[in-house]
Amino acid sequence: xxxxxxxxxxxxxxxxxxxxxxxxxxxxxxxxxxxxxxxxxxxxxxxxxxxxxxxxxxxxxxxxxxxxxxxxxxxxxxxxxxxxxxxxxxxxxxxxxxxxxxxxxxxxxxxxxxxxxxxxxxxxxxxxxxxxxxxxxxxxxxxxxxxxxxxxxxxxxxxxxxxxxxxxxxxxxxxxxxxxxxxxxxxxxxxxxxxxxxxxxxxxxxxxxxxxxxxxxxxxxxxxxxxxxxxxxxxxxxx
Ligand SMILES: [Zn+2]
Numbered sequence: 065x066x067x068x069x070x071x072x073x074x075x076x077x078x079x080x081x082x083x084x085x086x087x088x089x090x091x092x093x094x095x096x097x098x099x100x101x102x103x104x105x106x107x108x109x110x111x112x113x114x115x116x117x118x119x120x121x122x123x124x125x126x127x128x129x130x131x132x133x134x135x136x137x138x139x140x141x142x143x144x145x146x147x148x149x150x151x152x153x154x155x156x157x158x159x160x161x162x163x164x165x166x167x168x169x170x171x172x173x174x175x176x177x178x179x180x181x182x183x184x185x186x187x188x189x190x191x192x193x194x195x196x197x198x199x200x201x202x203x204x205x206x207x208x209x210x211x212x213x214x215x216x217x218x219x220x221x222x223x224x225x226x227x228x229x230x231x232x233x234x235x236x237x238x239x240x241x242x243x244x245x246x247x248x249x250x251x252x253x254x255x256x257x258x259x260x261x262x263x264x265x266x267x268x269x270x271x272x273x274x275x276x277x278x279x280x281x282x283x284x285x286x287x288x289x290x291x292x293x294x295x296x297x298x299x300x301x302x303x
Contacts, residue, residue, distance in 0.1 A: 065077070065078060068111055068115065070114070070118045070122050076096065077090075077096070077099055077114060078097070078098045079110045081100075081102075081103060081105070082102065083103060085101065085102040088100070090117055090120075090121060092128060097121065097125075099114060133293050133294070140300070143155075145247060146247040146248070146297050147175065147198075147246065147247060148247075148249060148250055148253075149249025149250065152170075152173055153173065154175045154177065155174055155175070155177065156187050157178050158179055159179065159180065159181070162178060162179070165180075166178060166186065166190040168191065175191065187303060188301075192243075192302060195247070196223055198246050199223055199241070199246035202246060202250075202253065203223060203246075203253070203257065204221050207221050207239060210257050211261060214258075214262075214276075216264040217237065218238075218260075218261060218264060220239075221239050222238065222240045222241075223240070223243045224241070224242065225243060230242050230244075230245060231256045231257070233260045233261075233263035233264065233267075235267070237264055239260050239261075241256065241257070244298040244299070247298045248290065248291065248294070251287055252291055254281070254287075255284050256291075258277055258281040259277055261280075262276040
């Protein structure tokens with residue numbers, strides 16, 4: 065395996081020699097990058113060829129990555145949701161003896177929902193309510209932790225279901241978060257918390273604002289990208 069740098073990142077590739085190849089060729093697939101060389105070429109020719117075609121290789125790598133993301137979205141099976149970024153099976157147990165209250169508990173990568181006989185169709189509602197509660201406690205914890213680090217004084221924290229926003233910060237310092245963030249990996253939830261707390265320092269999205277974010281959360285770009293790419297995973301059909 066060889067490595068070269070393309071657009072600032074290390075790209076590993078394999079070199080193959082082929083009797084039949086007439087010219088140098090690069091292939092990019094989910095399996096990886098391969099440079100095929102005709103007889104008589106040296107490995108360093110592969111490196112040079114990769115560099116000459118860096119723009120094309122970069123585009124192909126992005127295409128493969130997009131396809132992988134799309135596939136990941138499509139293959140989240142029925143009754144599986146993301147919880148803290150991990151696929152979690154939602155299991156419903158109907159209990160004829162259970163009176164009225166539904167119960168939900170989380171164990172070993174599973175979310176078990178106990179429902180009374182009459183509430184069979186209420187799974188989605190029960191799961192959402194439970195996730196909102198988990199989201200609230202984890203968001204409050206993250207807000208408190210980062211507020212300490214950032215020396216800011218936020219107001220109260222509310223948890224909602226905004227259609228298009230992950231969080232917001234009012235002029236009075238009240239923070240709102242989307243409960244669906246509990247489905248995202250913790251580093252994504254933490255980024256959104258840092259983002260909103262940073263608005264207590266810089267209310268706008270100026271370069272100064274992003275400097276505050278980057279100072280506290282250097283990997284914020286990855287988190288933003290994750291949110292952009294996986295929004296669909298955070299809106300599962302819970303019924
Ligand atoms: Zn903002």
